[in-house]
Amino acid sequence: MSVVRIPPTLRTDTGGEREVIAQGDTVRDLLDDLTARFPTLDGKLEYANVYVDGEDIRTRDGFKTPVTAGDTVILLPAMAGGC
Amino acid sequence: MATSSETSTVSLREAADLLGGDALFLDVREQGEWDLGHVPEAVHIPLGVLEDRVADELPNREREVVVYCAHGRRSLAALATLRSLGYERSRHLSDGFEEWEKSGFPVVVPSTLEPDQRRRYSRHLLIPEIGEAGQRRLLESSVLLIGAGGLGSPASLYLAAAGVGTLGIVDDDVVDESNLQRQIAHSTHRLGDPKVESARDTLTGLNPDVNVKTFNERLSSENIDRILAEGWDVIVDGADNFPTRYLVNDASVWHGIPVVHGSIYRFEGQATVFQPGEGPCYRCLFPTPPPPELAPSCAEGGVLGVLPGVIGSLQANETIKLVAGIGEPLIGRLLLFDALSTTFTEVSLRRDPDCPVCGEHPTVTEYIDYAEFCAAR
Numbered sequence: 213m214s215v216v217r218i219p220p221t222l223r224t225d226t227g228g229e230r231e232v233i234a235q236g237d238t239v240r241d242l243l244d245d246l247t248a249r250f251p252t253l254d255g256k257l258e259y260a261n262v263y264v265d266g267e268d269i270r271t272r273d274g275f276k277t278p279v280t281a282g283d284t285v286i287l288l289p290a291m292a293g294g295c
Numbered sequence: 296m297a298t299s300s301e302t303s304t305v306s307l308r309e310a311a312d313l314l315g316g317d318a319l320f321l322d323v324r325e326q327g328e329w330d331l332g333h334v335p336e337a338v339h340i341p342l343g344v345l346e347d348r349v350a351d352e353l354p355n356r357e358r359e360v361v362v363y364c365a366h367g368r369r370s371l372a373a374l375a376t377l378r379s380l381g382y383e384r385s386r387h388l389s390d391g392f393e394e395w396e397k398s399g400f401p402v403v404v405p406s407t408l409e410p411d412q413r414r415r416y417s418r419h420l421l422i423p424e425i426g427e428a429g430q431r432r433l434l435e436s437s438v439l440l441i442g443a444g445g446l447g448s449p450a451s452l453y454l455a456a457a458g459v460g461t462l463g464i465v466d467d468d469v470v471d472e473s474n475l476q477r478q479i480a481h482s483t484h485r486l487g488d489p490k491v492e493s494a495r496d497t498l499t500g501l502n503p504d505v506n507v508k509t510f511n512e513r514l515s516s517e518n519i520d521r522i523l524a525e526g527w528d529v530i531v532d533g534a535d536n537f538p539t540r541y542l543v544n545d546a547s548v549w550h551g552i553p554v555v556h557g558s559i560y561r562f563e564g565q566a567t568v569f570q571p572g573e574g575p576c577y578r579c580l581f582p583t584p585p586p587p588e589l590a591p592s593c594a595e596g597g598v599l600g601v602l603p604g605v606i607g608s609l610q611a612n613e614t615i616k617l618v619a620g621i622g623e624p625l626i627g628r629l630l631l632f633d634a635l636s637t638t639f640t641e642v643s644l645r646r647d648p649d650c651p652v653c654g655e656h657p658t659v660t661e662y663i664d665y666a667e668f669c670a671a672r
Contacts, residue, residue, distance in 0.1 A: 220561045220596075221589055230635075259585035263642045271645045286642060288631070290581040291558040291565060292540060294446040294533035294603070295593040 214242060216285045219260065225252040234285075239264065240275040242285060260287040303374060304389040310334075310361050311400050318359040321385075323373040324392070328365060332402040334395065342369045345376055356381045363388035363395070407431060412504065416458055429619040430458060434504065436618040437461040439527040441514060441543055443490040444468070445593065445603030446533030446557045446610060448480035453611035454531075455498040455505045459618065462498060462505055465522060466490045467513040477600035514539055516662035519546045529614050530554045533607065535592055537584040538665035544569065544577035545662065548653045553624075555613045557606040560591070562599050562634040564606035567625045567644065568613050571653065574626035579647040579654075584669045602634050 216234045218226050226232055227250075236242040239262055247253050262269045262277075263286040269277040279285060305313070310320075320337035322329055329339045340348050342364070353360070360382055364370040370387035377385040388395065396402050406413065408420075408427060412434075419425045419433075438459050440447045443466040451462055468490050470481045478490075485493040491509035498507050510522055514534070523546060532543050532554050540558075547554045547569065554569040556577065569576050584590070609630065616622040631640040651659040 220563055221591065256589055259583070259589055261581070266640075266642045268642065268645060270647075271643075286631075286640070288565075288629075288642070289585050289589060290537070290540075291560045291563075292537045292584075292590050293535055293559050293593040293598065294442050294557060295444045295535035295559075295598065 213281050214279050214283045214285050216242060216246065217287060219287055219289050221289055221291075222253060222256060222260070222287065225250050225256065237278060238275065239269050239277045239279060239285070242279055243275070257287065260289040262287060303386055305361055305386045307388070307390050307395055307398055307400060310363075310388050310395070313359070313361060314401065318361055319353065321353070321360055321362040321373070321377075322364075322392070323362060323369050324364050328392075330405060330407065332396065332404045334363065334392070335401050335403045337363075342373055345373055346380070349377065349380060349382075353382070357384065358382075360385035361388055362386070363392050365393050366391040412458075415502070415504075419457070424621045425619055429621065432619050433458045433615065434460045436528045437463065437526055438529045438531060438614055438618070439463040439465070439522070439525075440531045440533060441465050441539065442533035442535060443478075443480060443494040444474065444533060444535060445477045445559060445598065446607040447494070447531070448478045449604045449607035450531050450533060450557075450611045450614070451480055451494060451498055452501065453608060454614060455502045455507075457611070457615055458502065458504055459614075460504065460506060461508060463508040463510065463522070463525065463527065464491045464494055465510040465512065465514050466494075467511060473594075477598065477603050479604070514542060516542060516665070519543075519662075523550050523552065527552055529617050531610050531614055532556045533603075533610070535594075537590065537669040540577060541584065541668060542662065542665045545652050545659065547571060548576050553617055555610045555617070557603075557610045559598055559602050559606050560593065561597055562602060564602055564632045564634075565629055566606050566609045566613070566632075567629045568617070570624070570626045575644045575646040576650060576653040578652050579650045580629065580644055582647070582650075587670070599634055602632075605632055605634065 215231050217231050234242040234245045236245050243257050320334045322333050322337045322339045323342040325341055338352055362370045362373045367389040374387040416430045419430050436459050440451050443464050470485045470488050470493050480494045480497045489511050491511045495507040530552050534540050548571045551571050557566045613624050616624050627644050629642050629644050648655050
């Protein structure tokens with residue numbers, strides 16, 4: 213069980229929630245759990261970087277990166293705005 | 296007049312003992328040598344104008360004078376001039392200033408800041424990490440701002456106030472009423488004017504030391520090399536669209552210019568520094584742009600007015616650090632700010648060895664069609 217931070221662009225898919233609790237032992241499991249509960253997230257998560265404990269999962273084991281209870285997972289899509 | 300060496304020369308040690316007393320130290324070197332350092336409280340009259348100016352500077356011919364130059368040759372000539380003019384108690388430092396400095400005797404470096412600059416930047420000059428050397432670096436630096444909008448406004452205001460000598464601004468937009476909720480470089484009486492003109496007025500009004508170069512054009516593959524060729528120490532990226540972000544990234548990698556990145560949406564912002572060769576680039580962070588429907592702009596989704604103030608000020612802070620060569624810039628670190636919870640979170644960024652632009656085997660080596668690259672996703 214981990215806290216997943218939802219970026220503003222995806223909050224309409226999570227009912228406005230900024231943080232949600234998700235189940236799973238790996239990042240893949242967590243994201244699958246999220247998508248199962250919030251189906252409109254399907255196809256959108258692939259554009260977000262994922263950080264576990266402040267580290268980009270691409271520098272760890274990618275979607276197989278283990279997640280332990282209490283870890284904060286950050287989903288971070290690119291934002292264009294400087295306006 | 297005879298000048299025996301015993302009565303006409305003074306050793307380093309003897310001269311040092313005379314410091315702070317009645318003796319006057321006279322430096323006859325050239326301006327450029329003087330500017331690099333001299334004996335404390337010395338009077339400067341270059342040898343070439345000594346005869347013309349000495350009477351004004353040294354009305355008392357009875358006063359003890361120690362004349363010096365770099366190695367003791369010009370001071371010997373100066374000594375002859377002084378004695379011929381009646382300065383009987385003059386002697387010269389035969390070992391010269393270079394030996395003086397090498398031996399660790401006191402040296403002062405004169406200020407190269409104007410008195411009004413000393414007043415304006417006094418709060419910087421008081422900070423040891425900046426001081427006069429750091430302020431000089433700021434005054435001699437050139438920073439290019441991409442965008443004179445939400446991020447560019449506070450960033451440019453603080454950089455101008457800090458005394459960054461040259462500020463370039465690229466923006467092809469005009470001031471609109473909807474900008475004024477956050478774009479603090481512009482004003483109501485500037486509605487409809489080009490943003491670069493409005494910003495220039497505001498910035499030079501704040502600090503006339505700053506030379507503002509305006510580029511009233513949209514940054515593109517066609518004009519970016521011309522604009523970057525003007526020579527910039529740092530780029531501040533406050534663009535409002537992905538094609539420009541990727542264009543700025545690729546150009547900065549190829550030109551070797553660090554980019555201070557900021558982006559904002561609603562209550563949340565990001566800031567980092569992309570330093571070519573040292574840390575990751577924008578493509579290492581975001582290899583592919585999201586589809587437009589997943590990346591709405593502030594114009595579509597809105598933005599809290601003060602948010603660009605926070606992120607743009609962080610960008611100014613990083614820029615000043617890079618220019619002054621102090622502190623630890625946000626290289627390889629992405630700082631996330633949430634205005635609603637008032638929290639900063641940091642995540643680490645790594646350089647991607649497979650990055651198409653800054654990686655070990657780059658596959659993108661010239662400008663691409665950025666609009667297509669960003670729309671195709």
